[in-house]
Amino acid sequence: MAAGRADGMSGTMNRTMNVTVSGKTVSGKTVSSRAWSSRASSVALAVATVLTTALTIWLVLGLYDQHDRAQRRQDILAAARQSALNFTSLDYRHYDRDSANVLQGATGDFKKQFAAQTEQLTKLVAANESVSEGQILDAGIVRSDEHSARVLVVADSTVTNTAAPKGEARTYRLQLDLVHRNGRWLTSDVEFVG
Numbered sequence: 001m002a003a004g005r006a007d008g009m010s011g012t013m014n015r016t017m018n019v020t021v022s023g024k025t026v027s028g029k030t031v032s033s034r035a036w037s038s039r040a041s042s043v044a045l046a047v048a049t050v051l052t053t054a055l056t057i058w059l060v061l062g063l064y065d066q067h068d069r070a071q072r073r074q075d076i077l078a079a080a081r082q083s084a085l086n087f088t089s090l091d092y093r094h095y096d097r098d099s100a101n102v103l104q105g106a107t108g109d110f111k112k113q114f115a116a117q118t119e120q121l122t123k124l125v126a127a128n129e130s131v132s133e134g135q136i137l138d139a140g141i142v143r144s145d146e147h148s149a150r151v152l153v154v155a156d157s158t159v160t161n162t163a164a165p166k167g168e169a170r171t172y173r174l175q176l177d178l179v180h181r182n183g184r185w186l187t188s189d190v191e192f193v194g
Contacts, residue, residue: 072144079178081153084172085136090132092128099122107179108189129160131160135156137156138153148178149178154171156172175191
């Protein structure tokens with residue numbers, strides 16, 4: 001009987017252990033596995049969303065910066081070309097208008113020097129009946145940032161005056177320094193180079 005009791009207890013314990021072990025193993029793994037899988041999916045989705053958002057913001061900022069730099073380059077080149085064209089296109093018959101165009105795109109020392117010489121140039125241009133028709137051949141930025149730029153411009157002009165009534169071709173290589181003021185690129189210095 002002692003042996004029977006032991007077997008009986010042993011059988012009971014085995015069943016209890018089997019049920020308990022079986023319940024925890026099957027039931028525990030299934031519940032735990034599903035819960036972990038659900039949490040892992042949620043975390044993975046959240047991480048993917050954050051990474052996608054961060055990547056999108058980075059790309060948008062990069063594109064904006066690239067667009068901003070490209071627009072700045074275009075603005076600088078347009079201002080330099082216009083300034084060089086104004087500087088090389090002067091007509092004694094309406095020199096006041098032409099010199100005003102030069103001054104409108106100028107600033108700093110260049111503006112002061114050109115304005116100071118305007119009266120003398122007006123007399124000289126009128127006396128010689130000078131007409132200069134400029135044409136911009138090429139322009140390139142040497143350096144630039146958000147506030148300043150240096151541009152090289154190659155321009156041709158045909159100059160007629162009392163000494164050359166049939167016209168004389170001239171080629172100019174100009175170095176223009178520009179500064180960004182009040183939303184515009186203005187020429188602060190002009191030098192003849194080469």
